[in-house]
Amino acid sequence: MDFRISAEQELVQKMVKDFAQREVAPTIKEWDRKQEMKPEILPRMAELGILGVCIPVRYGGQGMDYLTLGLVCEELEAVDTTLRVIMSVHTGLCSLGIFQWGSEDQKQNFLTPLASGAKYGAFGLTEPGVGSDVANLTASAKLDGDEYILNGEKTWISLATKAHTVLWFARTSESAKHPHAGICAFILDIDRDGVTTGDLHGKLGVRAGSTGWINCQDVRIPVGNRLGEEGEGFKIAMSCLDNGRYTVASGATGLIRACLDASVAYAKERQAFGKAIASFQLVQQKIARMAKDYEASRLLYMQSGWLKNQGIRNTRETSIAKWFATDASFEHASEAIQVHGAYGFSDEYDVERYMRNARGAMIYEGSSEIQTLIQAGYALGLREDASLRRELPAYDAEYWLAEK
Amino acid sequence: MNIVVCVKQTPDTAATISIEEGKATWGDAPLVLNPWDEYAVEQAILTREELGGKVTALSLGPEEAREALKLALAMGCDEAILINDPLFESADTLIVSRALAAGIMKLGEVELVFFGRASVDSDSGVLGSQTARRLGWPSISWAAAISHHEGAIEVERMIDEGRQVVRSSLPAVISVVKEINEPRYPSFMGIRKASKAEIPTWSAESIGIDGSLSPAVTWPEMFAPQVKSAECEFIAGQSAQEIAEGLADRLIAEKVI
Ligand SMILES: Cc1cc2nc3c(=O)[nH]c(=O)nc-3n(C[C@H](O)[C@H](O)[C@H](O)COP(=O)(O)OP(=O)(O)OC[C@H]3O[C@@H](n4cnc5c(N)ncnc54)[C@H](O)[C@@H]3O)c2cc1C
Ligand SMILES: Cc1cc2nc3c(=O)[nH]c(=O)nc-3n(C[C@H](O)[C@H](O)[C@H](O)COP(=O)(O)OP(=O)(O)OC[C@H]3O[C@@H](n4cnc5c(N)ncnc54)[C@H](O)[C@@H]3O)c2cc1C
Numbered sequence: 053m054d055f056r057i058s059a060e061q062e063l064v065q066k067m068v069k070d071f072a073q074r075e076v077a078p079t080i081k082e083w084d085r086k087q088e089m090k091p092e093i094l095p096r097m098a099e100l101g102i103l104g105v106c107i108p109v110r111y112g113g114q115g116m117d118y119l120t121l122g123l124v125c126e127e128l129e130a131v132d133t134t135l136r137v138i139m140s141v142h143t144g145l146c147s148l149g150i151f152q153w154g155s156e157d158q159k160q161n162f163l164t165p166l167a168s169g170a171k172y173g174a175f176g177l178t179e180p181g182v183g184s185d186v187a188n189l190t191a192s193a194k195l196d197g198d199e200y201i202l203n204g205e206k207t208w209i210s211l212a213t214k215a216h217t218v219l220w221f222a223r224t225s226e227s228a229k230h231p232h233a234g235i236c237a238f239i240l241d242i243d244r245d246g247v248t249t250g251d252l253h254g255k256l257g258v259r260a261g262s263t264g265w266i267n268c269q270d271v272r273i274p275v276g277n278r279l280g281e282e283g284e285g286f287k288i289a290m291s292c293l294d295n296g297r298y299t300v301a302s303g304a305t306g307l308i309r310a311c312l313d314a315s316v317a318y319a320k321e322r323q324a325f326g327k328a329i330a331s332f333q334l335v336q337q338k339i340a341r342m343a344k345d346y347e348a349s350r351l352l353y354m355q356s357g358w359l360k361n362q363g364i365r366n367t368r369e370t371s372i373a374k375w376f377a378t379d380a381s382f383e384h385a386s387e388a389i390q391v392h393g394a395y396g397f398s399d400e401y402d403v404e405r406y407m408r409n410a411r412g413a414m415i416y417e418g419s420s421e422i423q424t425l426i427q428a429g430y431a432l433g434l435r436e437d438a439s440l441r442r443e444l445p446a447y448d449a450e451y452w453l454a455e456k
Numbered sequence: 457m458n459i460v461v462c463v464k465q466t467p468d469t470a471a472t473i474s475i476e477e478g479k480a481t482w483g484d485a486p487l488v489l490n491p492w493d494e495y496a497v498e499q500a501i502l503t504r505e506e507l508g509g510k511v512t513a514l515s516l517g518p519e520e521a522r523e524a525l526k527l528a529l530a531m532g533c534d535e536a537i538l539i540n541d542p543l544f545e546s547a548d549t550l551i552v553s554r555a556l557a558a559g560i561m562k563l564g565e566v567e568l569v570f571f572g573r574a575s576v577d578s579d580s581g582v583l584g585s586q587t588a589r590r591l592g593w594p595s596i597s598w599a600a601a602i603s604h605h606e607g608a609i610e611v612e613r614m615i616d617e618g619r620q621v622v623r624s625s626l627p628a629v630i631s632v633v634k635e636i637n638e639p640r641y642p643s644f645m646g647i648r649k650a651s652k653a654e655i656p657t658w659s660a661e662s663i664g665i666d667g668s669l670s671p672a673v674t675w676p677e678m679f680a681p682q683v684k685s686a687e688c689e690f691i692a693g694q695s696a697q698e699i700a701e702g703l704a705d706r707l708i709a710e711k712v713i
Contacts, residue, residue, distance in 0.1 A: 058651065059526060059650075059651040060647055060648060060650075060651035063526065063527065063530050063642055063647040063650060063651065064644070064647055066527070066642075067530075067641045067642050067647070070641060071641060100641055100643075101643065101644045105644075114644035115644070115648075116644070453648070
């Protein structure tokens with residue numbers, strides 16, 4: 053087993069780290085307070101190629117492998133979660149979803165501008181009345197000649213007001229045997245007539261990011277914008293989440309690292325009872341636990357990345373990686389505040405933002421409870437992965453790097 | 457135009473230095489491309505983009521210095537060469553400049569050589585000028601802007617007294633300050649190229665340096681500067697006058713005034 057990352061991956065990691073440290077870190081507190089996304093961030097991530105990191109060159113991407121996507125997310129979230137959220141919805145959920153399920157035409161038309169960063173992508177699954185219980189979503193799609201008419205509202209959608217292209221999930225059939233069998237996925241261009249969007253404010257965390265709602269009122273889209281078959285939408289959404297959760301897991305790993313680094317630095321400096329607080333075993337214990345969970349989280353997401361590279365289904369492994377890393381990142385962000393004492397309780401330091409940001413990841417892309425149910429299902433033999441009509445292709449450097 | 461940019465691998469600027477057994481150490485701090493050199497690499501690439509030609513990154517250093525060269529390649533340099541030889545283990549700047557000049561001569565037909573202002577670890581800031589002297593070329597340090605005119609260059613130097621504009625013929629050696637540009641990040645295409653690039657190693661012999669080299673500068677002893685401790689004292693009083701008198705008394709007592 054080889055745990056080393058390649059020279060190429062190392063250079064990408066460094067480039068992304070430099071970008072986040074130089075262009076985002078210095079002003080992140082300001083934007084977090086303003087509850088707005090710094091306008092330069094998306095165009096810069098596009099320009100640097102980060103948004104299409106693991107998409108084949110022929111579709112406008114950079115041709116790196118799936119593991120590199122994880123490494124990128126780790127570096128981004130070590131600075132701010134909102135950067136990684138962009139990768140989760142634009143790259144993990146939307147772009148890879150089209151890459152896995154789209155026809156050649158759809159890849160040319162919709163994936164290429166996303167991967168090159170000319171357009172931004174989002175993922176519209178959650179509704180005001182339905183979150184975890186995806187199968188019971190209520191947005192509707194009615195076939196009318198060679199068009200579908202979309203109605204319904206999605207909420208808690210990351211990049212709702214920034215994205216050009218949304219994977220939209222709606223019900224095409226009320227009469228399907230199981231509610232999940234009536235769902236269909238669509239590639240929705242947000243500039244169509246009848247689409248309105250807005251931002252949500254007052255969030256606990258990811259305040260320097262964009263989270264909002266998207267409403268469709270009698271929106272007509274061509275049949276050619278349907279992703280996969282009718283009735284395949286639930287499977288598509290779940291397979292997208294295998295990639296989205298991977299970015300959340302690797303990002304949370306970066307957040308744990310940030311907590312560890314901040315705590316180590318502060319503990320060495322802060323004096324109490326005549327010594328650096330790093331010399332107290334109770335403080336050491338917190339730091340040791342951060343180091344332990346950082347390592348475990350990293351190994352878990354690297355395992356998922358490796359499985360993806362091999363083309364092996366990884367729903368179970370990715371769910372564990374996401375569950376473990378996000379729960380751990382919240383715990384350690386809270387402990388990092390503790391190490392910082394009262395200073396940690398103020399936004400003079402970064403750790404309070406880490407905690408607010410970490411909290412969301414225990415809810416989105418499958419809450420910790422949903423991950424628990426998934427794992428119990430596998431362990432008890434109640435759950436099995438059925439093979440998909442289209443699996444995420446294994447990474448093949450030659451294919452990924454070829455121009456055409 | 458054949459352009460050379462000389463780069464060094466240094467510890468990250470966030471690293472803390474300590475002295476162990478008479479030697480400076482940065483512990484296991486990550487090694488990076490000397491931050492000042494990023495500006496030199498950027499300027500070399502900008503020059504090529506303007507005038508065409510080729511940029512070669514040249515480094516004298518240990519095997520690990522390949523990483524710094526790879527970053528230079530990823531940013532857009534065309535080629536990279538590592539000068540590495542046990543002979544250079546305790547080299548001072550006089551020896552390094554000799555080796556770099558020999559490397560530049562071996563490359564041949566070089567018209568411009570870029571250096572960073574200094575390296576963040578040893579911070580001598582003389583290597584550019586020394587290398588220029590060895591080559592017999594003009595040395596222009598602290599460059600903050602450069603323009604090109606038919607076989608000549610005009611350089612704005614940032615010096616303590618202000619800005620100074622100088623002209624020089626080519627070939628020339630230029631060291632740059634950070635005001636000159638904004639270094640780019642490596643592109644994915646550059647990264648792919650860099651990770652596949654073969655970086656040749658040149659030995660001392662291959663650049664015509666043999667025999668034993670004895671540095672002119674040695675470090676017989678190294679010690680960390682004493683940490684100065686300061687005490688803070690507040691002078692209280694009922695009025696500004698009283699506080700000022702108290703302050704004056706203290707300053708006189710301390711023989712400051
Ligand atoms: C910052 C942020 C960004 C988001 N971005 C997106 C996005 O881009 N696209 C998108 O589609 N959605 C997005 N979401 C929505 C997110 O996916 C949902 O919040 C999530 O799926 C949970 O749904 P819910 O909030 O409706 O909670 P609910 O489903 O109402 O759950 C409430 C609570 O009940 C628990 N629960 C539910 N069912 C069970 C069960 N069977 N057993 C035990 N416990 C259960 C849950 O774990 C949770 O604790 C985002 C959310 C946030 C906070
Ligand atoms: C909202 C708020 C209101 C406050 N109001 C008041 C107030 O009204 N009046 C007032 O006087 N103060 C007030 N405080 C200050 C508060 O009492 C201090 O923050 C608290 O005593 C901790 O001190 P510190 O923040 O300096 O942390 P430190 O003492 O620097 O501790 C930092 C970390 O090291 C740990 N640590 C320290 N010593 C040891 C040890 N020997 N062994 C193991 N671990 C150790 C601590 O538990 C902590 O995790 C307030 C603080 C807050 C956040």
